[in-house]
Amino acid sequence: MPHFLVATTDDEPGVLNRVTSLVRRRAFNIHSLTVGPAETSGTSRMTMVVESDEAGALRVASHLEKLLNVLKVEVLSERPSVVRYLALLRVSAPVATRGQVLLVGNAFRAQVVDVAEDSVVLECSGSAEKIAALAEALRPYGLLELSRTGALAMARGTLPSVVPLRRAATEFSPLAMSV
Template identity: 45%
Template structure:
């Protein structure tokens, strides 16, 4: 299972290196990593997606807390959150298929941020599932390049789990048919 960890750290040189070293020494992979300033000056938030079961994640959390600059570690995998990624995707779009590519982009609320005679660069923002879906739809045109930021998350103060609501809505919708 993949876990999403939100880690608050002191914003000092070498913190990310020590964290990645900890994971490397233990033989764990980091599937997604995003780092940026947090709400307080001098504090950064690291969001990482890590494969492993609950026991492995608990052990990693304990190890992270042993690092001097780590202030807080939270496994937000099962917590109601807003999660987003940014992706830039360069796709073949000659004049014969450009309209179709732009229609797909519009469905996914993606923006064209660059255009050339035979390609487009689209900016896509959304949850990781949206990224996978638009890439699948654009594959038939030929994808030249992709750059993704990695997932970022903030917990919902409302406590509303939108994923749970979506699944309930889907079940209710299929029951009516």
Template identity: 50%
Template sequence: METTFVVHVEDQPGVLTRVASLVRRRGFNIESLTVGHTETPGVSRMTIVLDVDEAAIARIEANLYKLVNVIRVDNVTPRPSVFRDLAMIKVAATAESRGAIMQLVDVFRARVVDVSPDSLIIEITGTEDKIDGLVEMLKQYGVLEMARTGRVAMSRGADAGQRARTDIGDDDGEVALDGNVSYSV
């Protein structure tokens, strides 16, 4: 089952490596991984997509919380959420094919961000299926290069988070979580 975790972490060197290593050691393949800054200084947001069975989901979440720099872990898969991906696609474009390519761009609500004599760079944001659909349609013209961000996700509504660590910087080793639950690390 494809599962999407949103993990808030301290913005420190080595955190990405520790998270990826934890997943690798458990024998899971990362389908998609994106990392970026959040609205909170010093906190980064990771969106991790894994193909795991139901039993592994809780284990992965618990193991992520064991990592020192992890602040919050949310499995957004079962909740109403918005998932998006971004792609930039460089496609071969002759004078004869530009019109047809531009029509495809309009149909998929994408946009052209660069024009050169022999190619166009198209930017598209949407679901993975939408992007895959555009890429498939552009193959007939010649996809020269493509870069995709991977999935980003956000739960809908104001109260979307599950649990968050409140001990960042504590010396006692106890991890207090919202909801009066605590784990020892």
């Protein structure tokens, strides 16, 4: 199943390469990866979706935490979290069908962000399923371009006041991990 890993890293050249290289050589597949500045300047936040069992996801996390440039790694699938994707869709929209295209967009709470003579660009955020459904709904009208981000994810609830750099050592026992 997909696991959501959030890594906070130094914002330095080459860090993305270090992270992806490690995940690749430990033989895990990255479904999606989204990178941007984190709340503290000089740090980046990487949200990674990795296809693995739970033990595998924790193993990737513990390998990632060994990288000098990685400050912490959260495995969000361990707790309730918000996951969002963003998509831009260019849809053919001549005058004859424009109204219907906009209606479909509306139904998915997509925003119109560009209008041209014979097409419109819609912006939509939400779950992966919602975006896939919108794309399918628009396809009969002529889906000219589709650009999607990877997942952005954040845990729900109160932020722990002190985020430990490392899990307590006992948590590395797989028995303890599964609790």
